[in-house]
Amino acid sequence: MSKKVIVTIIMLIAIVLGGLFYAYQSGYLFPNYLTIFHAGSLSVPLQKIGEEFSHKHPRIRISFESSGSVDAVRKITDLNKSCDILAIADWILIPKMMYDDNYASWVIIFASNEMVIAYTDKSEYSNEIDSANWYKILSKDDVTIGRSDPNCDPCGYRALMVFQLASIYYSDPSINTTLWEHENTIVKPKSVELLALLEAGQLDYAFEYKSVAVQHHLKYVELPEEINLSNWTLRDYYVQVNVTISKGDEKVVIKGAPILYGITIPSNAKHSSDAIEFIKFMLSEDGRNIIDECGQNPIYPAYTDDLARVPLELKEFVQELLG
DSSP states (O other): OOHHHHHHHHHHHHHHHHHHHHHHHHTSSSOEEEEEEEEGGGHHHHHHHHHHHHHHOTTEEEEEEEEOHHHHHHHHHTTOOOOSEEEESOTTHHHHHHTTTTSOOOOEEEEEOOEEEEEOTTSTTTTTOOTTTHHHHHTSTTOOEEEEOTTTOHHHHHHHHHHHHHHHHTTOTHHHHHHHTOSSEEEESSGGGHHHHHHTTSOSEEEEEHHHHHHTTOEEEEOOHHHHSOOGGGHHHHTTOEEEEEETTEEEEEEOOOOEEEEEOOTTOSOHHHHHHHHHHHHSHHHHHHHHHTTOEEEEEEEESOGGGSOHHHHHHHHHHHO
């Protein structure tokens, strides 16, 4: 074999090996897959956080699976599905529905939100509704309102809490009954499914999180803090109300509380190390900025119900945030 042929072969081998190394480093070869079950209201911020995270960790591919938060938990507890990260719109569901059977053992609280009433220019009485008369407008027979299923989605049971809190705030018990039993009500498994109906004019008003209304450029009515579940200092006021939801054959009572988002790594996660890196990025300044831009309020520093339960590497990161 001539020297020229040998050199050519060596060059070809070097090119192939270089290409394989680049493909490995870039994530095209043997990528790691990270599965995230999440609340529908987290779709936009998590997608954006995922894009930035992937730039820093090109070997990690992310699969997002959106649903109502209760359904996201049940995929794990009832259907035995596996995911690497669970991020939901009500942190309390994790200890309430997962701790006892060891599906998860910790939760980090990372963002807050508030309830609003979303609408468009097509909505009946759109030029009249405001923060003072909203419940009177929604009570009208020719108005169609939408909310999500409380057994599937925290936004659904929070809408029912809004009705109860409005009755207390306005000293009118009929508000709760009238809105809860309104004949022209459309209920969907998750609140984001109401958006298409709203924009198509099939719904006049929908109970949504403020972040969802902001992300989809919808008009919305802001509610008093005593009603919108946004203010941590009013937690003792919110706890006056509650909603009972179904967990299989069981009933779970959810008490009124400020809207706080929670994240965990379930016990059956297959890629815990990558999940920890994702959560660390989400809690970082870059991640918090994305959450803020998407209309939610990042909680800084993030906190947990029990720091001792959090995995060591993540615990150290949270402790740094706490100072």
